[in-house]
Amino acid sequence: MPRRTKEQDGGAPPAAAERPAGTVAAAIEVLRFDPQVDREAHWRRYEVELPEGATVLEALMQVQDHQDGSLAFRRSCRHAICGSCGMRINGCARLACNTQVAVVAQEARRRAAQAGAAHAAQPGAGGADAAPAPIRIEPLGNMAVIKDLITDMSEFWQKLRGVQPWLQSLDEHPDPDYERLMSPAGYSVISQALLCVECGCCYSDCCSVEASADFVGPTALAKAFRYAHDSRDDQTHRRLFDLSAEHGIWECTRCYACTQRCPKHLRVRELITQLGGLAYDEGLRTDTGIRRAAAVRSSVLATGRLDQARMTLAATGPLQALSRLPGAAHAAITGKLTLRPPDPVERLEDVQAVARAVEESQTSGDQS
Amino acid sequence: MRYAYFPGCVSKHGSEELDVATRAVCERLGIELDELAAAPCCGAGDVQEIDPQLSAALNALTLAQAERKGADVLTVCNVCTLSLRQTNELLAADGGARAAAVRALAAAGWSYGGGVNVTQLLWVLWKQVGAARLAEAVTRRLTGVVIAPFYGCQALRPGGAGVGVNADDAADSPAALEDLILACGARAVDYDGRLKCCGWPIAAARDGASATMAARAVRDAVRAGADAIVTPCPLCHTSLEAGQHGALRIVGEELRLPILHLPQLIGLALGCSPAELRLQRHLVSTAPLLARLGLTFA
Numbered sequence: 215m216p217r218r219t220k221e222q223d224g225g226a227p228p229a230a231a232e233r234p235a236g237t238v239a240a241a242i243e244v245l246r247f248d249p250q251v252d253r254e255a256h257w258r259r260y261e262v263e264l265p266e267g268a269t270v271l272e273a274l275m276q277v278q279d280h281q282d283g284s285l286a287f288r289r290s291c292r293h294a295i296c297g298s299c300g301m302r303i304n305g306c307a308r309l310a311c312n313t314q315v316a317v318v319a320q321e322a323r324r325r326a327a328q329a330g331a332a333h334a335a336q337p338g339a340g341g342a343d344a345a346p347a348p349i350r351i352e353p354l355g356n357m358a359v360i361k362d363l364i365t366d367m368s369e370f371w372q373k374l375r376g377v378q379p380w381l382q383s384l385d386e387h388p389d390p391d392y393e394r395l396m397s398p399a400g401y402s403v404i405s406q407a408l409l410c411v412e413c414g415c416c417y418s419d420c421c422s423v424e425a426s427a428d429f430v431g432p433t434a435l436a437k438a439f440r441y442a443h444d445s446r447d448d449q450t451h452r453r454l455f456d457l458s459a460e461h462g463i464w465e466c467t468r469c470y471a472c473t474q475r476c477p478k479h480l481r482v483r484e485l486i487t488q489l490g491g492l493a494y495d496e497g498l499r500t501d502t503g504i505r506r507a508a509a510v511r512s513s514v515l516a517t518g519r520l521d522q523a524r525m526t527l528a529a530t531g532p533l534q535a536l537s538r539l540p541g542a543a544h545a546a547i548t549g550k551l552t553l554r555p556p557d558p559v560e561r562l563e564d565v566q567a568v569a570r571a572v573e574e575s576q577t578s579g580d581q582s
Numbered sequence: 583m584r585y586a587y588f589p590g591c592v593s594k595h596g597s598e599e600l601d602v603a604t605r606a607v608c609e610r611l612g613i614e615l616d617e618l619a620a621a622p623c624c625g626a627g628d629v630q631e632i633d634p635q636l637s638a639a640l641n642a643l644t645l646a647q648a649e650r651k652g653a654d655v656l657t658v659c660n661v662c663t664l665s666l667r668q669t670n671e672l673l674a675a676d677g678g679a680r681a682a683a684v685r686a687l688a689a690a691g692w693s694y695g696g697g698v699n700v701t702q703l704l705w706v707l708w709k710q711v712g713a714a715r716l717a718e719a720v721t722r723r724l725t726g727v728v729i730a731p732f733y734g735c736q737a738l739r740p741g742g743a744g745v746g747v748n749a750d751d752a753a754d755s756p757a758a759l760e761d762l763i764l765a766c767g768a769r770a771v772d773y774d775g776r777l778k779c780c781g782w783p784i785a786a787a788r789d790g791a792s793a794t795m796a797a798r799a800v801r802d803a804v805r806a807g808a809d810a811i812v813t814p815c816p817l818c819h820t821s822l823e824a825g826q827h828g829a830l831r832i833v834g835e836e837l838r839l840p841i842l843h844l845p846q847l848i849g850l851a852l853g854c855s856p857a858e859l860r861l862q863r864h865l866v867s868t869a870p871l872l873a874r875l876g877l878t879f880a
Contacts, residue, residue, distance in 0.1 A: 306754050325755045329772060331764075421735070421779035425798075426791035464787045467795065468627050469779040470739035470746070474753055479744050490631040503787030507628035514629060514640065518622040520591035522820075529786040538789075541827045549598075549863055550820075556595035561620040564690040568643050571689030572636045575682055 239263040240319040241348040242273055244285065247359050255359070258282075259348060264315060270351065271299050271310035274363075287363035294477055297413030301363050302352040307415035309477045315349070322347040354418035356427075370414055373430050377438040377457070382449045400445040407440035407485055409478040416472035416482050428461040432472035432482045435463065439485040442492055454493040463490050464503025505529045515569055518559030523551055583710055585656035586648035586698075587615035588666070591623050592816040593658055599860030600816050603845035604658050604703060606859060610852045611711055611719060615656065618647050624665035627783060638679060639686035641669035646687055646694040654699040656706060658845070660736035660815035666700040667747040704737060704814035704844055705750045708758040713765040721853040723767030727810070727874055729847065730771050730803035731759030732822065734815035735779050759812065762844070766851035773806035775799030780813075780821035796825020797832040800839050810840040810871050812847045819843055823865040840868040850875070 233239050240262055247255035260281055262273045271289055278285045290296040292311045299310040304318050304325070326347035357365035383394070416432040423429050438457055442450045457463050463486060472482035494504055506529030513521045527535050535542075545551035559565060593600040608615050621644040623629075625637035644666060648655045657663045673680050673696055687693060707716060733756055740746020741753035751758045754777070760770040778799055781792030800822055803811050813819050822841045829837040841864070849859045855877075861868045862879045872878060 304754075321755070328755060328757050328760070331760075421795060422784070422791060424778075425781070425794040426788065429791070465784060465791060467735075467779050467781060467792070468783040469735040471735070471779075473740040474742075474745060481740065481746070483740070487631050487634075491634060494632040501787065503784065504632065506786045507632045510623070510626050510628035511633055511636070514623045514625070518620075519595060520623045520626055522592065522596050526786050534789075541824060544827075545824070545865060548865055550596055550823075550865055552596065556591065559620050559622055564620060564643065564692065565622045565640065567690035568639045568686045568692075569636060571686040572633075572639050572682070575685065576635065 233263065236266050237263055238266050238268060238316045238319070240273070240315050241346060242270075242277070243348040243350050244274075244277075244362065245350075245352040246285070246362050248284070248361055257350075262315070266316065268315050269311050270301075270303055270308075270313045270315055270318065270349070273315050273349075274310060274351070285363075286361040295411060297411035300354050300413040300415045300418065302350075302354060302418065304350055305352075307354055307418035307475050309413055309415065310351075312477055318349045322349050354414050356418055356420060356423045356431075357414070365414075367414060369427075370417055370431070370433065373434045374412065374437060376430065377434045377441070377453070378449075379437045379441060381441065381444060381447050383446065384448060394446040396445050400443075403443045404440045406480055407436050407443075409480055410436050410440075410476075411478060412437075413477065415475045415477055419471040419475050421469040421471055422465050422467045425467075426461065426465060429465045430457070430461050432466070432486065435466070435486045435489060436472075436480060436482050439489050442489060450492070451496050451498075454489070454496050454498055457489065458493055458498045458501050458504075463493060464501045502529050502534075515566065516558075517556055518562050518565045519556040521556050523553055524555070583612065583706070584614040584616060584653050585701075585706070586651045586653040587617045588621055588644060588648075588655050588657045588662060589617065590657055590659040590662045590816070591626075592820065597816045597819060597843070597863075599863040600658055600819070600843045600845065603843055603849050603854075603859045606854050607703075607845040607849045607852060610849075610854075611707075611716070613656075613706065613711070616651055616653060618644060618651075618655070621647055624659075624662040627661055627665065630665065630668075635679070635682055635686075637665065638669050638672055638683045641666050642673060642683045642687050642694050643690065643692060645670060645673070645698045645700075646692040648698045649694055654701060657700070657702045658814070658843075659702065659817065660734040661817055663700055663702045664736040664748065670696075670698070670700060671747050701750070702737070702814060704758055704762075707762055707844070707848065709750065713761040716762065716848070716851075717765040717767075720766060720851045722851055722875070724847075724851050724875060725767050727768040727871065728771055728808050729763045729768045729842075730773055730806060730808035730811045731763060731776060732780070732799065732803070732811045732813040732818055732841075733759060733777055734813055734818040735777075737814055738777065759814070759844075762848065763812065766847060768847075768851075771803070771806040771808050773802040773808070775802040780815075780818040781825065782817040782821040785821060785824070792821065793825045793828055794832055796821045797829040797837065800826055800829070800837045800841075801833045801835065804837060804839055808839065809874060810842050810847075810868070812842045812844055814844045816843065826866055838866055838870075840864060840866050840871050842868070842871075850877075 243257045246258045260277045288298040290298045294312040470483045509525045509528035622640045629637040738753045741748035763770040781795035785792045826837040846859045
């Protein structure tokens with residue numbers, strides 16, 4: 215790989231001139247915490263120089279080997295398979311072993327320049343060639359820290375075990391050697407979910423876990439998707455019943471942080487969406503979240519529009535709606551909340567014709 | 583610049599100030615809006631969950647209507663944008679879902695050739711108009727006002743190569759709102775809640791978690807010294823306003839931070855009056871913010 219020029223690199227660190235060809239130099243700041251010594255976490259800065267293309271994990275190993283043997287982090291395979299080295303790099307949960315130093319060094323510089331421009335109140339000021347900014351490395355979020363970059367993942371594992379991630383079938387075949395086969399089409403449904411390496415990156419940056427610590431989280435839901443859809447498992451309904459509880463599917467806030475973070479490129483939120491649909495198809499329709507979805511659907515079929523007031527009332531029921539009365543009254547005064555139904559969209563008959571065609575294709579089983 | 587304007591349900595019913603402010607700003611900037619008056623709700627992420635075929639068909643209808651107008655879709659909502667983009671992605675792929683949507687459209691006499699792009703006001707202001715041209719159009723610089731940008735999840739995520747359909751700005755380090763705030767002459771602050779979730783999708787189902795998300799984001803903005811939050815999404819606006827109601831119980835302090843729709847901020851800088859932007863139609867009063875600019879509702 216040819217060496218990047220200073221321009222391409224968006225401004226190299228000061229030592230660039232003396233640096234041997236084919237190497238990358240960067241400053242990294244690690245959030246250190248040793249419960250035996252520290253009252254609170256603190257940033258510690260290190261300078262590293264590595265072969266071009268080196269990963270953040272290699273940078274941390276260099277620090278540990280040559281600068282500070284007390285630095286603690288988890289790692290094993292170095293191939294984005296074991297899922298051990300999840301950590302926040304520049305604020306985003308990533309695997310250190312498949313994140314290149316050069317890439318995140320450039321990202322850190324660009325962000326610093328951007329922040330500088332914003333504070334200077336000068337649109338377009340700054341640019342990528344501002345002062346070198348360190349790569350910032352922190353432990354995963356939504357977990358307690360044991361030491362430095364090592365987090366306590368016990369709750370994460372407990373939630374994962376909670377979805378019973380193993381095949382279950384009540385259908386005991388008389389022949390113990392009977393092989394349960396899966397069709398290629400059946401495999402293609404679950405193949406994406408199989409890629410999960412349980413690194414915790416999605417869980418770390420999940421907005422719902424942050425707001426509600428008991429939320430089962432995206433990793434467990436992706437895992438549940440795989441078993442709910444596995445043709446060799448006959449416990450789909452029970453699994454979805456369990457996942458329809460308080461801290462299950464319907465606590466996901468659709469922030470897409472999981473899809474954004476997954477180092478294996480699973481579209482995690484999209485899997486959760488399908489899991490919700492499967493619960494609906496299984497007749498599990500009592501949760502407020504699913505009632506809201508059904509209310510939106512009816513509202514759209516009736517007027518072509520979403521009616522927020524009726525959606526909330528239909529979803530929560532009159533009792534919970536009553537508890538919102540003070541807020542609702544205030545909203546009604548400003549005009550933000552209105553009980554007047556929305557005006558239907560023009561040519562509502564087109565909307566309804568499309569909806570009817572969809573319904574007919576669903577009832578005739580023609581979903582090809 | 584001409585767009586097929588998709589106002590979305592919330593700006594037509596509940597947060598009408600967003601629709602009014604959008605029209606005012608677009609008129610001043612020479613952006614022609616041709617409203618999609620027959621376009622149905624995007625599904626709000628809810629219909630997608632329980633009836634994905636229906637949401638795809640309804641969004642395909644909206645795209646077909648825009649195609650007949652010969653214009654790209656402009657929305658004023660993150661959720662509408664993502665829903666329409668996801669449908670566009672699905673219709674571009676050659677699968678069963680596409681075939682089903684095409685058949686459903688045909689039942690109502692519509693077809694869609696796939697030639698429509700979907701964008702929202704934020705991206706048009708940032709990319710098509712541009713911060714520099716906007717700054718030139720500013721007649722009332724919002725000097726001394728500190729604004730906390732709140733992007734809203736679905737403006738940015740899922741975004742980037744191999745991740746998802748949103749690719750207008752860097753998903754983890756966006757600059758669009760900051761650039762626009764600066765162009766208005768105001769100052770932008772950084773704060774923890776900037777790229778987090780407002781909690782709207784679970785406002786009914788898990789009101790505690792939802793209100794926690796909203797209240798924490800507003801608290802962080804207050805601590806950073808903001809006079810107001812600005813957001814490109816009416817659902818974020820709704821949640822961040824409503825979430826201040828029980829803030830004392832959730833974050834231990836009372837919160838009274840105005841939550842502006844993006845075109846309201848831009849409109850103020852372009853010289854629109856507060857009444858023209860319906861700034862009195864807010865749960866949290868915008869009067870203290872306006873007072874800093876020497877403005878009133880009168």
